Amino acid sequence: MMSEWVKRRVHWLERAEGYRMPESADLEQDAAAPPEVIKLDANENFFLPSELLRTWAREVADQLDPRFYSTVEYHRVVRALSDRVGLSPAHIVLGNGGDQIIDLVARTFLDATAKAVSISPTYSFYRLRARLTGAAWTEVPLREDFSLDVDRLLDVGREAQMIFLCSPNNPTGNRFDPEQIRSILRRFDGLVFVDEAYAEFAGETLARWVTEFRHLIIMRTFSKLHGLAGLRLGYMLADPIIARPFAEKMQYPYSVSTFTLHMALKLLEHDEHVRTAVEQMRSERARLQRELNAIEGIRAFDSCTNFILFQVNRPVESVHQQLIERGLFLKKIGDVMSYQNCLRTTVGPREVNDRLIIALRRICET
Structure with missing residues (x-):
């Protein structure tokens, strides 16, 4: 037996667009x-030697006791990232991969009354998670040289609550002009989410901008630069006014495995x-x-x-x-x-x- 409410939700789930x-x-x-x-x-990262990662994995496996939750390791990784990005630990929230951060940010800040805007082409996961919240979704095409059309983005997003950007962008591979992003942050008072999964390959980051713009969220990942795609570790950088309640109220308890945290520490210690x-x-x-x-x-x-x-x-x-x-x-x-x-x-x-x-x-x- 299944209630009409359950049937409606199952029907909605069947019609929802999922990640391929x-x-x-x-x-x-x-x-x-x-x-x-x-x-x-x-x-994925072919350039970090797989044998080195396997050696570290064996060392980690010998050291940890999988019966216990990760607590100390979580804070050790946060402190190590704090030193790396030049922000206090209060600005940093870890997640089970960058995609989990995207999902939780969408579910935290969007609902059926909201509107979100992004660019096209870009990573599809922003659209998928935003739409699952019921939010309206609009995309603004990039210019032919793959640069941002800032004025059009802001015009379309006039009534929006959130803008999603990926810089460097996937699949085009280019990094957007930081001054264009600064212009968006100054002219748009909703939330601006910038995916920096590939930023360290470009050699530049907006990480410290979160101290200047309280409505900016930056997402980073260990999947690309650090070669841990299979272990799932991402992190969010934001003003503590966002990061603290997000970590306490939205993020899962023990969201990252102890094994993954130990591997992250190995990479951060051997930069x-x-x-x-x-x-x-x-x-x-x-x-x-x-x-x-x-x-x-x-x-x-x-x-x-x-x-x-x-x-x-x-x-x-x-x-x-x-x-x-x-x-x-x-x-x-x-x-x-x-x-x-x-x-x-x-x-x-x-x-x-x-x-x-x-x-x-x-x-x-x-």
């Missing part, structure tokens, strides 16, 4: 895919490995972009992230499938503004990028 897991999760069902396919679709990985990635990113642009029929866009968006001169479905058959799985983007047939690739190590370059030459130049 990366298509690489279905690779086993693709008969044309070779047994070992290199995943280049999720912007030299992270810095080296970033330098290697930037060098390889520049080389990969040059090589892609040298292929007839390909245009690779500038990037300050660990991925590159590029356009091909063939139907994107066909190119995507041919790459799978060659053991390379990229993110199929499609149309971006007026640019058709776009793909996004994670910047991999040199040997992986060389394999991609050779494959694309054979596909696009024949």
Whole structure:
């Protein structure tokens, strides 16, 4: 037996738009895919040595007792981040991945009476979580050079309660002009959420702006720079007037596993490995972009992230499938503004990028 109320909620849930897991999760069902396919679709970090992370994981596993909740470790990570970003611990809230922060922020500040605005194209999760709250959702296209149309964004958002931005932006790979974001913060008195998942690859951050703008929330993650995508750790930076009640009232108790917190501490304590990985990635990113642009029929866009968006001169479905058959799985983007047939690739190590370059030459130049 099921009440009408439960039936209505189930019906609503069935009609709601959900996040689509990366298509690489279905690779086993693709008969044309070779047994070992290199995943280049999720912007993961190839440059931190996996053996180093495994060594630390073994050390952590030997040290911790999984029977007990994490308490001390949580505050140790917060203090370490405080030193790193130059903000007091009162500005920092940890979460079970950046997506959990996005979800909780949307559920905290939006409801069926609210309106939220973002840009297009950008990370889809903001839209999905905002709509689940019942809030109205509007997107403002980027300019053709992928820059912000600030005046239009503010005009559309005149009655909005919240603006979502991603800088550097996914999937375009560019960082927005900080002065444009400052203009938004000065002219818009609702909440401004800035996703900085890729900021450390760009070498610049707005983190300390939360001391100047009390209506700014910044989200960061350990999934990209720190190579902990599988362990789920993100964090929010905000004025304590937001951060404190958010941590106390909205965030789950023991929201991050003890194992994840210990791994985060290892990375924060051995920052030299992270810095080296970033330098290697930037060098390889520049080389990969040059090589892609040298292929007839390909245009690779500038990037300050660990991925590159590029356009091909063939139907994107066909190119995507041919790459799978060659053991390379990229993110199929499609149309971006007026640019058709776009793909996004994670910047991999040199040997992986060389394999991609050779494959694309054979596909696009024949």
